[in-house]
Amino acid sequence: MPPTISWSDLRDRRVGVWGLGVEGRANLRKLAELGVAPQVLVDDRPATDDVVGTEAGGLEALAACDVVVKSPGISRTREDLRALEGAGVPVAGGLGLWLAEADRDRVLCITGTKGKSTTTAIAGHLATGLGQRVLLGGNFGTAPWDPEAPQDVDWWVVETSSYQATDVTLGPAVVAVTSLSQDHLDWHGGIENYYRDKLSLCSRPGVRSVVADGDSALLAEHADLLGPSVTWVRSTDDPGWTAGLGLLGEHNVRNALVARAALVALGVPGADDDDRIAAAAHDFAGLGSRLRPVGRVDGVDFVDDSLSTNVLPTLAAVDAFRGRRVALLVGGHDRGIDYAPLAEGLTGRTDLLAICLPDSGPRIATALRSGAPDVDVREVADLPEGVRTGFEWARPDGVVLLSPAAPSFGRYRNYEERAADFVRAVEQLSSR
Numbered sequence: 001m002p003p004t005i006s007w008s009d010l011r012d013r014r015v016g017v018w019g020l021g022v023e024g025r026a027n028l029r030k031l032a033e034l035g036v037a038p039q040v041l042v043d044d045r046p047a048t049d050d051v052v053g054t055e056a057g058g059l060e061a062l063a064a065c066d067v068v069v070k071s072p073g074i075s076r077t078r079e080d081l082r083a084l085e086g087a088g089v090p091v092a093g094g095l096g097l098w099l100a101e102a103d104r105d106r107v108l109c110i111t112g113t114k115g116k117s118t119t120t121a122i123a124g125h126l127a128t129g130l131g132q133r134v135l136l137g138g139n140f141g142t143a144p145w146d147p148e149a150p151q152d153v154d155w156w157v158v159e160t161s162s163y164q165a166t167d168v169t170l171g172p173a174v175v176a177v178t179s180l181s182q183d184h185l186d187w188h189g190g191i192e193n194y195y196r197d198k199l200s201l202c203s204r205p206g207v208r209s210v211v212a213d214g215d216s217a218l219l220a221e222h223a224d225l226l227g228p229s230v231t232w233v234r235s236t237d238d239p240g241w242t243a244g245l246g247l248l249g250e251h252n253v254r255n256a257l258v259a260r261a262a263l264v265a266l267g268v269p270g271a272d273d274d275d276r277i278a279a280a281a282h283d284f285a286g287l288g289s290r291l292r293p294v295g296r297v298d299g300v301d302f303v304d305d306s307l308s309t310n311v312l313p314t315l316a317a318v319d320a321f322r323g324r325r326v327a328l329l330v331g332g333h334d335r336g337i338d339y340a341p342l343a344e345g346l347t348g349r350t351d352l353l354a355i356c357l358p359d360s361g362p363r364i365a366t367a368l369r370s371g372a373p374d375v376d377v378r379e380v381a382d383l384p385e386g387v388r389t390g391f392e393w394a395r396p397d398g399v400v401l402l403s404p405a406a407p408s409f410g411r412y413r414n415y416e417e418r419a420a421d422f423v424r425a426v427e428q429l430s431s432r
Contacts, residue, residue, distance in 0.1 A: 001169060002076075002090065002091060002092050002093065002096060002166075002167055002169060003090045003092065003169070004096075004100055004169040004170060005067060005090060005092050005096075005097060005100060006097055006098075006100035006101035007030055007034065007097045007098060007100075007101065007145060008034070008101055009067075009100075010031065010034060010036055010067060010069075010097075011034055011035065011036060013036070013065075013066040013067050014039045014064070014065045014066045014067075015031060015036055015038050015039060015065060015066065015067050015068070015069060016038060016039055016040045016041075016042060016061065016062040016064075016065035016067070016068045016069070017031070017038045017040070017041050017042065017068075017069050018042045018043070018054070018058075018062060018068050018069070018070040018071065018074060018091075019042075019043060019044075019070055019071025019072075019073060019074050020041060020043045020046075020047075020051060020071070021071050021073065023071050023072060023094055023143055024043075024071045026094065026142075026143035026145065026146040026148075027069050027071070027094050027143075028041075029146055029147050029148060030094070030143075030145050030146060030147060031069075032147075033147045039061070039064070039065055040052060040058070040061040040062060040064075040065065042054055042058035042059075042061060042062055043058075044074075054080065059080050059083070059084070062084055062089065063083075063084060063087055063089060065089060066089075066090075067089070067090050067091075067092060068084060068089055068090070068091045068092070069092055069093070069094065069097070070091055070092070070093055070167075071093075071094075072093060072094075072095075072139075072161060072163035072164045072167065073163060075163075076091075076166050077193070092167065093164060093166075093167025093168075094143055094145055094167070095138060095143075095144075095158070095160065095164045095167055095168055096167040096168045096169055096170075097145065098143075098144050098145040099168055099169075099170050099171070099172065100169065100170050102144070102156070102172075104170065104171070104172050104173055104206050105173045105267075106154065106155050106156060106173070106266075107155075107156045107158060107172035107173060107174075108123065108155065108156070108157050108158065108172060108173070108174045108175075108176065108262050108263070108266050109138070109158045109159075109160045109171070109172045109174070109175050109176070109201055110123065110157065110158070110159050110160065110175075110176045110178065110259075110262070111159075111160045111161070111162070111165060111175065111176070111177055111178070111198060111199075111201055112176075112177050112178030112179040112180065112198075112213070113178075113179045113180050113181045113198065113310065113312055114178065114179050114181070114308065114309075114310065114312050114313040114316075115178035115179050115213075115251065115254075115255045115258075115313070116139070116159050116160070116161075116178050117139075117159055117287055117290070117307070118247075118252060118255050118286075118287055118290055119176060119178050119255040119256075119258055119259045119262075120136055120138075120157055120158075120159040120259075121136070121284075121286070121287055122245065122255060122256050122259040122260075122284065123157045123176075123259035123260075123262060123263055124136040124157050125245075125280070125281075125284050125285075126259060126260060126263060126271070126277060126280045126281065127154075127155055127157070127263055127268050127271070127280075128280075129279065129280025129281070129282075130268060130269065130270040130271065130276060130277075130280050131269075131270070132154045132155055132268060132269070133150075133152065133153040133154045133155070134153060134154065134155050134156075134157055135149060135150055135153045135155075135156050135157070136157050136158075136159070137149065137156060137157070137158050137159070138158035138159045138160050138161075138164065139159040139160060139161040139164060144156050144158060155266065155268060156172075158172070160201060162194060162197050162198040165197060165198060165200050165201045166197050166200065168200070168201055168204055169204065169205075170204055170205055170206050171201060171202075171203075171204030171205060171206045171207035172201075172206065172207065173206070173207070173208050173209070173265075173266060174207070174208060174209050174210070174211065174262050174265045174266045175201050175202050175207055175209075175210045175211070175227075176210070176211045176212070176258050176259070176261075176262040177199065177202065177210065177211070177212040177213060177219065177226065178213055178254075178255060178258055179213050179216055179219070179251075179312055179313075180195065180198065180199075180213075180216055180218045180219045180222065181218060181310055181311055181312035181341070195222055195225070196225065199222060199225040199226060200225075202225060202226045202227045203225065203226075203227045207227055208229065208265070209229050209230075209231065209265040210226050210227050210229060210230045210231070211230075211231045211233060211258055211261045211262045211265055212226055212230055212231070212232055212233065212258075213232075213233065213254060213258065214232030214233050214234040215234050215235055215254060231261055231265065233254060233257045233258045233261050234254065234257075235250045235251070235253045235254040235257065237257055238253050238256075238257060239274060240278075241274060241277050241278035241281055242256040242257065242281065244278055244281035244282045244284075245281050245284040245286075246284060246286070247284070247286065247291070248291045248320045249291060249316055249317065249319065249320030250316070250319060250320070251313070251316035251319075251320075252291070252320075256281075260277060287307070288304075288307075288416070288419070289304050289305065289306040289307040289415055289416065289419045290305060290307050290308075291303055291304075291305050291317055291320060292304045292305070294422070294423050294426055295423070295426045295427070295430060297391065297426065297429045297430045298395060298396065299395065299396045299397045300391055300394045300395055300396070300397070300398055300399070300400060301398075301399045301400070302387075302399075302400045302402075302422075302426045303317075303321075303399060303400070303401045303402065303403075304402050304419045304422055304423065305317045305401060305402055305403035306402055306403075306404065306408065306415040306416070306418045306419040306422065307415050308403040308404060308405060309332070309404065309405070309406060309407045309408075309415070310337060310405055310406070311337070311339065311341050311342045311345070311405050313403070313405075314328070314330065314342065314403040314404070314405040315341075315342065315345040315346070317401060317403040318345075318346070318349075318352065318401065318403065321399050321401065324351070324397070324398055324399050325351045325352070325353075325393075325394055325397075325398030325399070326349075326351065326352050326353070326394075326398060326399045326401055327352075327353045327355060327389070327390030327391075327393050327394045327398060327399070327400045327401065328352060328353065328354050328355065328390075328401050328403060329355050329357060329383065329386045329387070329390060329400070329401065329402045329403070329404065329422075330342075330354055330355065330356060330357065330361070330364055330403065330404055330405050330406070331356045331357035331358065331359070331360045331361035331364050331404055331405070331406055332357060332358075332359065332360060332404045332405075332406030332407055332408055332409075332410070332411065332412075332418070333359060333360065333406055333407040333408060333409040333410045333411075334359045334360035334363065334406065335406075335407065339360075339363060339364050339367035339368075339405070340367055340371055342364065342367065342368070342405060343367045343368050343370065343371025343372040343375075344371060344372070346368065346372045346375050347371065347372045347374065347375075348372075348374050349372070349374060349375055350374050350375075352375050352376070353375075353376045353377075353378065353389075353390065353393045353394075354368050354375050354376065354377045354378070355378055355379075355380055355386040355389055355390055356368075356377065356378065356379045356380070357380060357382070357383060357386055357404065358381070358382070358411065359410055359411070360406045361379050361380075362379065364405070365377050365379050376393075382411075383402075383411075383418070383421050383422060383425060384421070384424075384425040384428070387400060387422065387425035387426060387429065388425070388429070391429055400426075402418075402419070402422045404418070
């Protein structure tokens with residue numbers, strides 16, 4: 001566990017900054033506000049001359065610092081990071097530094113393998129609809145400690161990745177856990193390490209209450225990692241107000257219920273009032289690439305769910321279209337996760353075509369042919385070919401669903417570029 005240090009503690013220290021992505025730049029702005037000039041800037045892939053490469057003298061420069069502030073993407077399992085800590089150099093993360101001195105009674109952190117972005121957005125929307133000033137931050141967007149972020153707020157709702165959770169020593173008042181499944185195994189050093197890191201936030205000092213997905217058998221199996229005070233939320237608990245959000249899928253009903261229960265646990269005024277919550281739910285804009293309809297061609301609906309990068313959300317996305325024929329576009333960057341659970345979840349789906357995309361497509365196809373023999377499986381060379389294949393199969397009234405159960409890296413820069421390629425392919429069909 002990293003040491004408990006706050007941002008204010010960095011004054012008059014020799015500080016090194018390791019990692020200069022989005023959060024790394026927020027870290028630099030915070031240090032500037034504190035009057036701290038970093039002794040060294042280090043990045044694994046330096047883009048400017050004033051930044052030292054980690055393997056080109058950067059690690060030695062960091063070893064001369066009193067404290068190193070790292071970006072979330074730098075794993076605590078890395079040997080170079082462990083070497084720094086072994087030499088007595090504390091390595092801290094921005095979120096942990098912020099929570100160490102924040103008013104944690106007004107902070108909700110939302111984590112989970114999938115669903116955390118949607119749940120964070122819903123929580124912020126509901127609290128705003130209740131007349132509260134809310135900052136949505138963390139992995140979702142703005143770093144709460146960034147001097148450019150609004151500070152005059154009533155509550156902080158912070159999406160927290162498993163990467164960020166490993167940097168936290170003091171917890172918020174409330175933690176919400178939306179789901180649990182395999183993810184980021186290479187970063188965490190194995191599946192059980194991932195589960196432990198992901199849920200570590202729940203048992204940090206200061207956490208009063210945890211709100212968790214009660215439909216997750218895997219979360220129930222790991223209940224011992226959730227702390228002593230857990231509220232379990234199930235999709236069947238819905239009194240009806242979630243319809244006002246206009247979201248597809250049972251999993252999004254549960255996300256909404258988790259968001260509300262977390263606001264109640266936090267003590268947000270009006271969150272426990274059904275009528276006020278129902279009114280606050282309206283006009284929710286939703287998130288891009290989360291079960292977002294992008295077009296209809298000859299009766300076939302095309303849905304972008306590019307943000308679904310592992311098995312759990314993909315199964316939930318397929319389930320959102322019960323009773324319809326679904327051509328599922330699945331596959332992408334291969335990070336070695338087990339696709340047997342995908343096959344298990346799709347077993348018996350005679351109304352489904354699985355279109356397997358590079359690079360993980362062949363492994364997925366093998367898993368499906370072995371574990372879900374009723375599913376029609378085809379392998380294609382790229383996403384546009386997959387869209388055309390899905391369209392021909394789904395006619396006259398089916399769904400072509402991009403829900404890849406894999407990241408976009410390699411073929412695409414990010415999930416947005418993959419989604420844009422999907423939309424272009426749909427537009428080409430509609431123009432024919």
